[in-house]
Amino acid sequence: MNAPVANKLVLRRSYFEASARARVAAVLDAGSFREFLPPEASEPSPHLAVLDIPGAFDDGVIVGAASLGGRPVLVIAQEGQFMGGAVGEIHGAKIVGLLRRAVQDKPAAVIFMADSGGVRLHEANAGLIAISEVMRAVLDTRAAGVPVIALVGGSCGAFGGMGIVSRLCSAIVMSEEGRLALSGPEVIETVAGVEEFDSKDRALVWRVTGGKHRYLTGDCAELVEDDAASFRDGAIALLSGWQKPMPASSTLRAEQARLTERRQRFAGLRDGLDVWQALGVAEPRQIPLMDRDSLVALKKGLPA
Amino acid sequence: MEKLEFRFPAQPATPAAGAALCGVVGSGNLEILIRPGDEADACVVSVKTSARGFGRIWEAVIAEFAARHAAGGTRIAINDMGATPAVVSLRLGQALGEYTGGVQ
Secondary structure, rough: OOOOOOOOOOOOOOOOOOHHHHHHHHHHHOOEEEOOOOOOHHHOOHHHHHOOOOOOOOOEEEEHHHOOOOOOEEEEEEEOOOOHHHOOOOHHHHHHHHHHHHHOOOOEEEEEEEOOOOEHHHHHHHHHHHHHHHHHHHHHHHOOOOEEEEOOOOOOOOOOHHHHHHHHHEEEEEEEOOOOOOOOOHHHHHHOOOOOOOOOOHHHHHHHEEHHHHHHOOOOEEEEEEOHOOOOOOHHHHHHHOOOOOOOHHHHHHHHHHHHHHHHHHHHOOOHHHHHOOOOOHHHHHHOOOHHHHHHHHHOOOOO | EEEEEEEOOOOOOOOOOEEEEEEEOOOOOOEEEEEEOOOOOOOEEEEEEEOOOOOHHHHHHHHHHHHOOOOEEEEEEEEEEEOOOOHHHHHHHHHHHHHHHOOO
């Protein structure tokens, strides 16, 4: 089960720890990024100013154009370190504007580096409206034939409204460190009690929301190492083979039926361990210890 | 939030970029945006910080920065989320380095 330790030195730049600007620089073709509304042309959130909280010039999201493996792409990168990457009014408007541009310009893809706990609660209705507009804009972009690829591997994962937005994208590239879910662990614990979900149990949180779990359940298309270069390679690999036609309503109905069946099948399971067992993994307890390549190989051997 | 404004005399800087940004408005961190200013021999700084009551420390840190670096002709805007003085000094140096093209 344990892969031999690689005996070569590999320089890794953690995607998890990087800032949004560092991710943009490392994931896209070197020097190709051109930012729309750069910090010096942008305004911090007026809502945060009213609440006496310092804002960020870019309101926690970077948008622009670049190339990825030679293909023209439009790019969104959320900064998880600023207010948990939460979506406020300006933040959301920048994302929506970029997606609308994608509908017009038809780039090869939109690369959406999600790192967000969801709606910025400080901005109340403006934040909620912003994120619903982002959802609509993602669907419009896909309907225009432009794939939207979400990269999820930041410290805030993709939760709340951004969890929904990520699943509305055409495909997700994720690292083990990334997390993806609807309600965040603390939210579940606050609402339903620690017996329902212990948000302090980090291992449990990752077994239920983490990249390995999402990969085994088929919620993300690619699992990559926590390395900006691996995210880059993963996104390029997805795009080079990209042939998905627009989903027909029959395809969507079949997907809906599959998800309903999955929900019934996994109902009552309390832990990723139980789900992996149900998926046919012989030794679920080994999953958290496995490296990326072994896990990908294991998934190939699972019953369909 | 506290808003602070400073102006210190400084040797003129030689910009290599129109503007430079570094840092993130995260816990214990700050972002610094440097743009061209109106006076060639002064460094004008405006700070928005979540931590109140540290005006004199900000003044000392920025005065030391302006005395040590050719930072004149700049307008520096800072959004701070409780960075320590050492972090502020390092970020100021980093931002000026990017603005003048000395550090990438």
